[in-house]
Every structure is written in structure tokens, then in C-alpha cells.
Amino acid sequence: MTPLQGWLRRAIPATPQELAAALWSFGYFFALLAGYYVLRPLRDQMGIAGGTRALPWLFTATFVTLLLAQPVYGALVAWLPRPRFIPIVYHFFVLNLVLFWLLMALGIAPVIVARTFFVWVSVFNLFAVAVFWSFMADLFTSEQGKRLFGFIGAGGTAGGLLGPIITIALAVPLGPHNLLIAAIVFLEIAVFCAARLERSVGALQGQRRDERRVGGSAFAALSGLVRSPYLLGVAAWVSMLSCGATILYLIQANVVASSVQGAGAQTRIFASIDLIVGLLTLATQVFATGHFLQRFGTGVAAAALPIVYVVGFLVLAWMPVLAVVLVFQVTQRCMNFAIANPARQVFFTVVGREEKYKAKNMIDVVVYRGSDALYGWVFDSLQAIGLKIGAIALCAVPMALAWFLLSATLGRMQERRATLQGAREAHGELPREA
Numbered sequence: 001m002t003p004l005q006g007w008l009r010r011a012i013p014a015t016p017q018e019l020a021a022a023l024w025s026f027g028y029f030f031a032l033l034a035g036y037y038v039l040r041p042l043r044d045q046m047g048i049a050g051g052t053r054a055l056p057w058l059f060t061a062t063f064v065t066l067l068l069a070q071p072v073y074g075a076l077v078a079w080l081p082r083p084r085f086i087p088i089v090y091h092f093f094v095l096n097l098v099l100f101w102l103l104m105a106l107g108i109a110p111v112i113v114a115r116t117f118f119v120w121v122s123v124f125n126l127f128a129v130a131v132f133w134s135f136m137a138d139l140f141t142s143e144q145g146k147r148l149f150g151f152i153g154a155g156g157t158a159g160g161l162l163g164p165i166i167t168i169a170l171a172v173p174l175g176p177h178n179l180l181i182a183a184i185v186f187l188e189i190a191v192f193c194a195a196r197l198e199r200s201v202g203a204l205q206g207q208r209r210d211e212r213r214v215g216g217s218a219f220a221a222l223s224g225l226v227r228s229p230y231l232l233g234v235a236a237w238v239s240m241l242s243c244g245a246t247i248l249y250l251i252q253a254n255v256v257a258s259s260v261q262g263a264g265a266q267t268r269i270f271a272s273i274d275l276i277v278g279l280l281t282l283a284t285q286v287f288a289t290g291h292f293l294q295r296f297g298t299g300v301a302a303a304a305l306p307i308v309y310v311v312g313f314l315v316l317a318w319m320p321v322l323a324v325v326l327v328f329q330v331t332q333r334c335m336n337f338a339i340a341n342p343a344r345q346v347f348f349t350v351v352g353r354e355e356k357y358k359a360k361n362m363i364d365v366v367v368y369r370g371s372d373a374l375y376g377w378v379f380d381s382l383q384a385i386g387l388k389i390g391a392i393a394l395c396a397v398p399m400a401l402a403w404f405l406l407s408a409t410l411g412r413m414q415e416r417r418a419t420l421q422g423a424r425e426a427h428g429e430l431p432r433e434a
Contacts (some may be wrong), residue, residue, distance in 0.1 A: 013147045013290050020200040022148050025136060026155030028193035032132060033156040035186030036125055037163025037278075041270040042176045043121040044253075046114035055250060056376035058115055062122040063373040066366050069123065077357045082135070083198045089131055090191050093124050097180050097187070104177030122369065129156075130364035135194070137348040137356045139201065142418040145349045146298075149342040150289025154282055157337060159186070161278035164271040171268070224352075224359040230417070231355065233410050234347050235363045237302065240403035241336075242371030244309040247396050248332065250379045251316070251389050252325050259322045273326060277333045284338035292339060293346065299411015301343035306403040308335045313393040313400060320389035347410060350417035 014022040076085045100120070103113045140148060166182055225231050260266050293301050312328040348360050382392050 012151055014151070018144065018148065021139065021197060022151060024193050024197035024200055025139075025148075025152045028190055028197055029132060029152055029156035030159035031186045031189035031193060032128055032159065034159030034162045035183040035190070036121075036128070037160045037274055038166050038179050038183045038186070039121050040125075040274060041164065041167050041171070041268075042179060043118050044270040045176070045266050046118050054115065055253060056373070056380045058118050058122075059246070059369070059376035060373040062119045063366070063370045065119060065123050066126070066369045069127070070362060070366050073127070073361060074358050082138070083195070086131060086135065086194050087191050090128065090187050090194075093128065094184050094187050096120060096124075097184050101177060101180040104180070122372075126365040126368055127361075130361045133345050133348070133364070134357045134360050135197075137345060137360065138353060140349065142346055142349040142414070142421070145342075145346040146293040147290050149345055150285045150293065150338070153289065153337065153342050154285035157278050157282040157285055160274060161282065164274040164278065167271045168268055168275070171271070222362065224355050225362055228351070228355070228359070230410075230413050231351065231359050231363065233406065233413065234344070235367045237344065237403065237406055237410060238363050238368050239371040240399060240406065241305070242368050243375045243399050244306075244332070244396060244403070246372050246375040247379055247392065248312070248325075248329060250376065251320070251393065252329055254389065255320070255322050255325050273329055276330050277337070280330070280334045281337045284334065289338055289342055293343060297411055298343040298346050298414050299408045301339045302411060303404050303407035305332065305335050305340035306400045306407060308332045309400040310397055310404070313396045317390045317394040320393065343411075347414050350414055350421055
């Protein structure tokens with residue numbers, strides 16, 4: 001084996017049967033997050049342009065939008081097979097971007113458009129990524145997920161590196177609104193990769209690609225969630241993730257708004273954060289994530305993120321300054337993307353097919369953004385009673401400790417479910433779902 005072959009084998013821990021599916025999954029996630037990370041700094045700048053005091057209202061508007069969209073998505077999943085509903089979702093987002101580009105180019109109602117765009121990107125991010133990871137949980141087993149989700153996640157990270165580079169280079173000379181054209185192109189590439197991935201399913205699972213409908217009710221997500229203590233635990237984990245991320249995001253918005261002047265400079269700071277996070281995360285995902293998950297399991301991997309938040313909030317309570325905020329943001333996002341998020345996606349490989357698309361989407365989208373809205377108002381209320389940034393950070397520490405304990409519990413539950421599922425499949429009691 002040559003050194004190059006050895007490097008590729010470590011970077012792509014796939015069997016020959018899995019290789020095509022792993023590579024198309026990598027490309028799919030690369031294009032999807034490249035498009036999102038072109039938009040993310042623009043969204044963050046528009047959040048400031050609309051006024052930081054309006055951010056809790058924007059989080060609430062995002063949550064309401066998702067509540068309305070969830071049954072529509074559930075109906076789409078129930079009525080159409082996977083190869084049809086996934087392209088429909090992404091083409092819908094492309095049409096939205098075309099409309100936003102026209103409004104921004106013509107300078108129509110800039111404040112209203114900025115706030116609407118902030119909400120839209122927040123909806124798009126969760127929906128688009130949730131659909132992707134539902135597909136992954138449907139396609140791969142728990143054992144495959146532990147090996148491959150780090151590499152597949154690296155595709156998204158690589159795309160997340162390209163997006164900020166495009167934004168840094170073009171935001172000032174071309175104007176932020178023209179970045180939407182690049183995002184449209186990346187979304188169409190993602191649709192192409194998803195279609196090619198569907199064709200590779202036969203090689204991965206020894207069968208023709210899945211044309212079955214998921215079926216069930218458009219409102220099955222809520223009942224499926226309520227009936228399962230395991231899924232409720234995952235929903236609580238996601239809510240705590242939102243709590244930490246929302247409080248840190250609002251602290252960041254306030255500190256950047258008071259410390260950095262000018263839309264271009266603010267956009268470049270946000271894009272630079274994305275770039276640093278992407279570089280650190282990519283190296284970790286390619287060389288360490290799969291080994292970490294296989295050796296320590298999902299519980300330890302999921303628990304690593306709350307530990308970062310405990311330490312980060314304690315330091316921020318002591319020194320609530322821009323440098324600490326930026327280091328904290330980079331560290332937690334790197335840990336989330338490289339270690340905790342792959343573990344969270346493996347949590348869903350041991351649930352039923354309907355839950356993978358409906359309950360998972362409800363958790364990743366509605367629960368997450370509902371928690372954003374809730375904790376946005378908590379942050380606003382704490383400011384209203386006179387608490388400063390450092391005191392608010394200190395208030396978040398007990399939540400992060402509870403989140404750590406929940407992570408360990410979910411890890412044990414996932415491992416038991418995976419063992420039981422493997423035993424049932426080995427005895428022919430549970431067919432492998434496509």
C-alpha cells in the first residue's frame with residue numbers, strides 16, 4: 001500500500017460497496033453547506049442591520065414559520081417517495097432565493113427584507129440540513145454511521161470553508177445581494193448529488209433504489225415524538241444545544257455591534273469565524289471523528305460539547321470581551337460539527353423509518369427553532385432586569401451541566417438499541433430499511 005492509498009483509506013473509512021454512496025454523500029453535503037455559508041454572514045449582518053433588539057422577535061417569527069411548514073413537509077414525505085420529495089424541497093428554496101435577489105437588487109423595503117431574509121435563512125438552514133441527515137440515517141446503519149458520518153460531515157465542512165472564502169472575496173466589490181446567485185448554483189449542485197446518491201443505493205444495500213413512500217400522517221411527527229422516551233431525550237438534547245448556541249449568538253451579536261463598526265467589517269468578521277471553524281473542523285473530521293466515535297461511543301462524543309459550553313460560559317462570565325466571545329464561538333462550533341453532531345446523527349440510525357424523516361425533522365427544525373425563540377426571550381428578559389453579559393453567561397452554566405448528564409444517558413440508550421437492532425437483523429426479524 002502506497003502512502004497515498006494509506007491516507008485515502010484513513011480519510012474515507014468505507015468498504016468498496018460503500019465508497020460511491022460515501023463520496024456522493026460528501027459531495028451533496030459539500031454543495032449544501034457551501035451555499036448556506038455564502039448566506040450565513042449576510043444573514044448575521046442583516047440581523048444587526050434590523051437592530052439587535054429585534055433578534056428575539058426574529059427567532060419567534062422563525063419558530064412560527066416552522067410550525068406552519070412542518071405539516072406541509074410531513075405531507076410531502078408521506079405522499080412522495082424519497083427520490084421525489086428531496087429535490088422538491090431544495091428547488092423550493094432556490095425559487096425563494098431568486099425572489100430575495102430581486103428584492104435586494106431593486107432596494108425594496110430594505111429593513112423588512114433584511115428581517116425576512118434573516119428568518120428565511122434560519123428556516124432554510126435547519127430544513128435543508130435536517131433533510132440531508134434524515135437521508136443519511138435512512139441509508140446507513142449505526143455501525144456505518146460511526147465510521148462514515150465524520151467523513152460525510154467533512155464534506156459539509158469543506159463546503160463551509162468555500163462559502164466564507166466567496167463571501168470574504170466578493171461581499172464588498174459585488175455587493176452582498178449578488179452572493180445569492182452563488183448560493184443558488186450550489187443548491188442545484190446539491191440536488192444533482194442527491195440524485196446520484198439515490199442511484200448508488202443498490203450497490204450499498206444490494207437492491208434497487210427505494211421508491212417506497214414513507215407513508216403515515218402529515219402530523220405523525222408529534223405523536224411519534226411523544227410516544228418515545230428516547231426521542232424525547234434527543235429533543236431535550238437539541239433544546240439544550242439551542243439554549244447554549246442562542247445565548248452565545250446573542251452575546252456575540254451585542255459585542256460585535258458595540259465593538260465593530262460598518263456592515264462590510266461586521267460581515268467579514270462573521271465570515272472569518274466560519275473560515276477558522278471550517279479549517280479546524282475539517283482536519284478533525286477527516287482524521288479523528290470516526291476513530292473517536294468507534295472508540296468512545298456516542299455518549300462521550302455528545303457530552304464533549306456541553307463541557308465546552310461549561311468552560312466557555314465560565315470564562316465569558318469572568319471576561320465578557322470580543323476576543324473571548326470569538327474564541328468560545330470557534331471552539332464550540334468546531335466541537336459541535338466535528339464530534340457532537342455526528343454522534344447526534346447516529347442517534348437516529350436506531351429509530352423507525354417514519355421517525356427518521358418526520359420526528360427527526362420535528363426535533364431538528366421545530367424543537368430547535370422553538371428553543372431559539374424561547375431562549376431569545378429569556379436572554380432579552382435577563383437584559384431587561386439589568387443583567388450584563390457576564391452575569392447572563394453565568395446563568396447558562398447549570399443548563400450546560402444538565403446537558404452533559406443527558407448526553408451520557410442518551411449514549412447508553414443508543415448503544416443498547418443498536419445492539420438489539422443488530423441482533424434482530426442477524427436473526428431475520430428486522431429487515432434493513434433503505
